[in-house]
Amino acid sequence: MSSDLSTPTLATPSLDGIEPRVAIVSPGDRTDRLTVPLAAAGIDYSVNPVDPTTFDVVICDTPDREMLRTVVECRLDGTPVLFRQRGDPFWGIGEWIDSRVKKAVLFRMLRAVDGCLAIAPHQASKYSRKTGVQSDIVTLPKDVAEWPDSDHTDEELRIISLTNATYPDKYRPLLELAPAVDEVLESGTWRIGSWCDKHGEEIRGVLGSYDNIEYGIQLDAEAELEWANVMIHHSGLDVLPNAILEGMAARLPVLTNPHVAFSQSPAPTVISSGDRVPELLAQLRDPEGRQVVGDRGHDYVARAHDPEAVGHELVRAVTRLTDIGGDGKR
Structure with missing residues (x-):
């Protein structure tokens, strides 16, 4: 996980009378x-x-x-x-x-x-x-009250990724990860959604051979987060995207790669290279452990955002x- 998960509670700062228009x-x-x-x-x-x-x-x-x-x-x-x-x-x-x-x-x-x-x-x-x-x-x-509040109870993985196929640096890390994720999806599902379909042909060409990995266009974020119990957000062109904050707000463990935006962030994402993803996903089959990680992200967003x-x-x-x-x- 990220190096520092002990984010202090943020007190609402005083504006000292400063109210600019x-x-x-x-x-x-x-x-x-x-x-x-x-x-x-x-x-x-x-x-x-x-x-x-x-x-x-x-x-x-x-x-x-x-x-x-x-x-x-x-x-x-x-x-x-x-x-x-x-x-x-x-x-x-x-x-x-x-x-x-x-x-x-x-x-x-x-x-x-x-x-x-x-x-x-x-x-x-x-x-x-x-x-x-x-x-x-x-x-x-980010208002956590506006997002689903996941209660982790079962062992089947329902993974969601919400990206933008306009930018190869955003979606290609997910395509590279597909073989590793597929190793642990005997009965689970990984759904990858994009806001557009600019490079959809490439994405479908890579993912078409996997039975448990799906690709869709303009998925409803709230509905997908209510369905899912894990989020994967591997990317090489992001800051701290709304998708990650919304995943954590919905109490989903969020797996990211060591991209600078994620490694420098205090957000408690689970950071690892692709070769460790199967091991991490296997651990996240445990609903109690998954709940602990999800609660940590939810509490962070409620404080810091x-x-x-x-x-x-x-x-x-x-x-x-x-x-x-x-x-x-x-």
């Missing part, structure tokens, strides 16, 4: 990562306001044209603007952008913000190294990265 500039598909904790902490915010420069601070979460326009406006107006990382923008620039001019413009934009809100230490350090911009860490919010606590930490990070004063004014 926050503008969020985002395409909108993941704004809840910001709006949920801000609302829980009682902070005034607006998503995609007409004029974000009228707010105390602006947070952008997608390196696109709208962020570029916002950064330029904020620089001219003197409004602090932060970039909240969702994934690795530098990987995305290298993978998706062919034009040298566009790459240069995006790098300049990422260097022009006042600070970066990262999800994990390796993400924060890479951003600061690449741009010279200061970074801070704010984790993801409580939306209100994350909201308070988000505000503290904003004040550390900008010159907003104690009265919440610029």
Whole structure:
């Protein structure tokens, strides 16, 4: 398991009277990562306001044209603007952008913000190294009450993996793991779900020969977590994904590989290379042992990812990265 499972209980920090008005500039598909904790902490915010420069601070979460326009406006107006990382923008620039001019413009934009809100230490350090911009860490919010509460009673393994077939570095570690998992699935099942089917032909080609390994598209996460009793999340392109937090919130033991995002995280995932997975899965057939591991993950998410606590930490990070004063004014 991860090296340190003794995560201290997080007390809700005081904001010392700091209540900045926050503008969020985002395409909108993941704004809840910001709006949920801000609302829980009682902070005034607006998503995609007409004029974000009228707010105390602006947070952008997608390196696109709208962020570029916002950064330029904020620089001219003197409004602090932060970039909240969702994934690795530098990987995305290298993978998706062919034009040298566009790459240069995006790098300049990422260097022009006042600070970066990262999800994990390796993400924060890479951003600061690449741009010279200061970074801070704010984790993801997750309300455990919104997810199934597994009660481990039987010995049959029902394994779930929720990934994204858009990115080979996310799903290929699972394909490489298939022979090892198959060794222990005489009567159990491993279901692998993806949000898209971009590389579905490759996935089906590899998994088609296994009777107890299934691949599906756009599986319902809540239903799958209620069905499952173990999660496997081996990946080479993740920070601390929602899938892991949701698996732990549902009291599932979560098996991960030693990817830097998982090895540096205090989250109590079960970290191992593929050759130990059959042994670990055999141990997790025991419902009592599985319950202990599942309870540990559930309790961690309830403490470390409580939306209100994350909201308070988000505000503290904003004040550390900008010159907003104690009265919440610029």
